[in-house]
Amino acid sequence: MTHPRPARQVQRSLSPRKRVALIAHDGKKEELLEWAGRWRDTLAQHQLLGTGTTASRVAATLGLDVEGLMSGPLGGDQQIGACIAEQRLDVLIFFWDPFAPMPHDPDVKALLRLAALWNIPVACNAASADFMLSSPCMGESYTMNIPDAGDWVAARR
Numbered sequence: 001m002t003h004p005r006p007a008r009q010v011q012r013s014l015s016p017r018k019r020v021a022l023i024a025h026d027g028k029k030e031e032l033l034e035w036a037g038r039w040r041d042t043l044a045q046h047q048l049l050g051t052g053t054t055a056s057r058v059a060a061t062l063g064l065d066v067e068g069l070m071s072g073p074l075g076g077d078q079q080i081g082a083c084i085a086e087q088r089l090d091v092l093i094f095f096w097d098p099f100a101p102m103p104h105d106p107d108v109k110a111l112l113r114l115a116a117l118w119n120i121p122v123a124c125n126a127a128s129a130d131f132m133l134s135s136p137c138m139g140e141s142y143t144m145n146i147p148d149a150g151d152w153v154a155a156r157r
């Protein structure tokens with residue numbers, strides 16, 4: 001069965017101050033903290049949010065203002081996914097652990113699916129996060145294409 005897809009894309013304008021989600025699995029938290037420390041001044045110019053433990057570790061270690069959602073296994077990934085669906089997230093930095101199976105793997109997969117669907121830039125490791133934060137798009141207004149949700153609703157009627 002094929003699912004209806006939005007036939008068109010619409011434009012979404014992002015302000016220079018991006019909404020950036022920070023998430024790391026336990027085995028990757030030190031790596032994220034090291035990376036975030038290198039980008040602290042840049043991150044401070046944006047609006048930060050994250051899953052519970054990641055957000056509190058980044059806030060405590062780097063003195064940054066990070067809105068903490070639920071911890072990942074308790075639904076934090078789903079909350080970030082909801083932000084994407086509601087167009088309240090611009091950038092996803094998610095250091096997921098390729099060695100550790102998680103009880104909430106379905107939530108992780110759902111989050112990455114929504115990021116792919118809504119054309120959200122995702123960095124899963126320090127190298128890709130370096131590329132992302134060094135992009136001029138981070139500090140400027142930026143227009144991206146996203147699926148036309150209205151179109152989608154119409155196709156399902």
Ligand SMILES: O=C(CO)COP(=O)(O)O
Nearest residue numbers: 051052053054071072073
């Ligand atoms: O499990 C996570 C993402 O899937 C991260 O959750 P915490 O930031 O609460 O550790």
